[in-house]
Structure formats: structure tokens, C-alpha cells
Amino acid sequence: MAWQNWSGSVTAEPQQIVSPSSESELSEIVRRAVKDEQTIRVVGTGHSFVPLCATDGLLLSLDNLQGVVALDESRGVGTIWAGSKLHQLGEPLLEAGLALENMGDIDRQSLAGAIGTGTHGTGPTLGNMSTQVVGLHIITATGDIIEISTTNDPERIHAARVSLGALGIVSRVTLRLLPAYRLHERTWVEPFDKCFARRDELIAATRHFEFFWSPRDDACACKALHPTEKESHELEGKREAVPGRLERYVQEARIDFSHRIFPSERNRLFNEMEFAIPEAAGPACMQDIRRLMLERFPDVTWPVEYRTLGGDETWLSPAYQRDAVTISIHQAADLPYNEFFAAAEEVFRAYEGRPHWGKLHAQSPAELAALYPRWEAFQKVCQALDPQGCFLNDYLREIFAVNP
Numbered sequence: 001m002a003w004q005n006w007s008g009s010v011t012a013e014p015q016q017i018v019s020p021s022s023e024s025e026l027s028e029i030v031r032r033a034v035k036d037e038q039t040i041r042v043v044g045t046g047h048s049f050v051p052l053c054a055t056d057g058l059l060l061s062l063d064n065l066q067g068v069v070a071l072d073e074s075r076g077v078g079t080i081w082a083g084s085k086l087h088q089l090g091e092p093l094l095e096a097g098l099a100l101e102n103m104g105d106i107d108r109q110s111l112a113g114a115i116g117t118g119t120h121g122t123g124p125t126l127g128n129m130s131t132q133v134v135g136l137h138i139i140t141a142t143g144d145i146i147e148i149s150t151t152n153d154p155e156r157i158h159a160a161r162v163s164l165g166a167l168g169i170v171s172r173v174t175l176r177l178l179p180a181y182r183l184h185e186r187t188w189v190e191p192f193d194k195c196f197a198r199r200d201e202l203i204a205a206t207r208h209f210e211f212f213w214s215p216r217d218d219a220c221a222c223k224a225l226h227p228t229e230k231e232s233h234e235l236e237g238k239r240e241a242v243p244g245r246l247e248r249y250v251q252e253a254r255i256d257f258s259h260r261i262f263p264s265e266r267n268r269l270f271n272e273m274e275f276a277i278p279e280a281a282g283p284a285c286m287q288d289i290r291r292l293m294l295e296r297f298p299d300v301t302w303p304v305e306y307r308t309l310g311g312d313e314t315w316l317s318p319a320y321q322r323d324a325v326t327i328s329i330h331q332a333a334d335l336p337y338n339e340f341f342a343a344a345e346e347v348f349r350a351y352e353g354r355p356h357w358g359k360l361h362a363q364s365p366a367e368l369a370a371l372y373p374r375w376e377a378f379q380k381v382c383q384a385l386d387p388q389g390c391f392l393n394d395y396l397r398e399i400f401a402v403n404p
């Protein structure tokens, strides 16, 4: 049975792809697979660029476990089936007067997949999506369904939020939510030097600021989102004409509910590397990446994305105990990227960057252990819940330095 990820960079031949419709069915499938010594991996929508989901054993999809389980508007929490796609959540949450705290560039991912790799948006005080998790149901290697929450298991919640599917299958997620809110979006282009010189001011001015730097134009497409009480008919101003490659990043100013504003469309396939750099070193790192691209890789035309990310306490979060800047580089899916990405990784390495778990990197187990102070603690939770490593594929064994 053939499987491939979104960009086509990963292919696999699982023995079976199964989509259970209940937690009890999921438990039964896990029990059987463990007895048959099959490797079990779970896939969301395959938007990760690395072989996290690849297996020649059992590939589980939670496409039949989607939707809202329960929402509590007064407490601002909601329990959601882990296979739900982010784009399916906005409207039911809005009907209950609720919304996600933040979202990334797209809304095509599954909830568990996005959380499990530390997927994030932008905002200097806002953590990645997993920071909103207050509880999870996990089906472990014994087939048991355990609940790990901030109240019943305040230690292991730090392992379970970003777990790369290594602890077991997440079936439900309980999230902290905000009252529904509207965002005012403004997008514009300005020369890199101007944008970069006033980046602190731009970051401070709105709740979510980011820019895409285009190496061909040496200009930035800036995007600023800020909560507003206004409605769209109160907007003024016209879209400015945009020369060059940044055209598609700029549009009319908009106001709408947050889930309709956050996501963009990504219709062209690409591969990506992203590192979270300690906040204070982010600007110098960005300058080094810019220099690298202009001097050594002038043919790469894909923009570099620069975002901010609040620190958190999740053991495998790239923002673990430090506020960060995230810098992402891209290359078209049908063009070679190895040499460029390897050179960029040297720059990220020099700034003690931590890789995005869903994106390309070549960090060794020793490097990862040095970057993540709770690396061993995470491994211990893994080994306790899955002593035989049933949920580990070759890629995770390599990263965790686990012998086959």
C-alpha cells in the first residue's frame, strides 16, 4: 500500500492503512499489532517534511475520529477528536463563542499532528499550539487508554504535548480556548533594510507580526494581524501595487473572525527547514541566512519566513524555556535542496537553533540531547509507556539513538 507525504519527499509502503471509528476499536487494533510485532505509526495529513509517519508496518489514520466532543464556553475549554482537521474547527468553535489562541500559515493539518510537532504561528508572547493543551487521551502500547492532563499528571503533560507520536496514539485533545475574536489583517511590502531596522517596533505594534523576505527583490512581505472590535465594512484604504515576486503575499486589508484570517493557501509544493533561535540572536541569524543566500545560493528564489514564538515548558518544544524567533527556508519540491539546506543548517547550528520537528534537519542524537535539557526525561516516559518501541519507526529510532 503506497503512502506519501504532502511534498512528496517521503514515501512508504505500510502493510496496512487503517482508520478506526472509536477509541475501543483503536485499542483493539493496537493490541493486535503489538502482538504481531508490527511497527505502529499514526498519520495526520502528512504535512511533515520528514519521515515521522513512514512505516512498513501499520499506519493508523484518525480520519474517522474527527469533530468536537464537548465545548465549555464558560470555562474556555474544548475537547476535540484528535483526527480533526484544523480547518474544520473554526466554525463550530465560533458557534460556541470560542476560538483557537493562534494558528500557523495553513489550516490543513490534523489537530494531533499539529500539536505533536509543536506547530506554531507568530506572536512574541504566544506559545506553539501544544501550549494550549490541558489534557490528552493516549492509547498506549498495551491498548490501554490513559489520560494525561495538567491536573492529573502535571509532570508527563510536558512530555505528551509534543510527542511526535512516540508515546502512543492521541485520540482526544482538550484545549484551552479564547472567546471568539476578530482580526484586522494588513499586508504590505517594504525594502529589507527598512523592515529589519524597525522590526522590534513592528513586532510590538500588533499581536501577530511576521515577514517573508524575498531574496530576489531584497524586500519583505509583511503581515500584521491584530484583534479588533470593528467589522469589515468599517475598513478604509486600498491595496497598494506590489512589484515582483511578493505580489501573492499582499492583499486588501481584511477583518474577519480569527480562523478565517490566519490561514493562507499554499498551492505550490515545497520542502522546508525551520529552526527556533533564541530571541536575542534571531536578527543576527537572519542576517547570516540572508548573506548566505545572496552570496552562495543566488538561484534560490523562495522567501524566508521570520516569526516570533513565546517560550514554554514542553520538554521537546523548540521554544522550551526560551522565547524564540523562527526562521524558515524553502525550496520548490521539484528542485534539489540538500546543499542549500545543509549550509543553512550550519548557520542555525551556530546560533543553537532547535529544529522544527516536522521539517527537514540533520541534527544528530547527541546534538538534540544537548539542545533539549529534558531529552532524557522524555525518553524515559517513552520507554515506560512503550518498552518494546512499538511506536518507533527507523527515523525515530535514529533520532532517539535506539538500537533496533
Ligand SMILES: Cc1cc2nc3c(=O)[nH]c(=O)nc-3n(C[C@H](O)[C@H](O)[C@H](O)COP(=O)(O)OP(=O)(O)OC[C@H]3O[C@@H](n4cnc5c(N)ncnc54)[C@H](O)[C@@H]3O)c2cc1C
Residues within 6 Å of the ligand: 006, 041, 042, 043, 044, 045, 046, 047, 048, 049, 052, 053, 062, 082, 083, 103, 104, 105, 106, 108, 109, 110, 111, 112, 113, 114, 115, 116, 117, 118, 119, 120, 121, 164, 165, 166, 168, 169, 170, 171, 266, 356, 357, 358, 359
Ligand atoms: C504547507 C505547509 C505549511 C506549514 N505551515 C506551518 C506553520 O505555519 N507553522 C508550523 O509550525 N508548521 C507548519 N507546517 C508544518 C506542519 O504544521 C507540521 O509538520 C504538522 O505536524 C503537520 O500536521 P499533520 O496533521 O500533517 O501531521 P503529520 O505530518 O501527519 O504527523 C506529524 C506527527 O504527528 C504524529 N501524529 C499525527 N496524528 C497523531 C495522533 N493521533 N496521535 C499521536 N501522534 C500523531 C505523527 O505520527 C507524526 O509524528 C507546515 C507544513 C506545510 C506542508
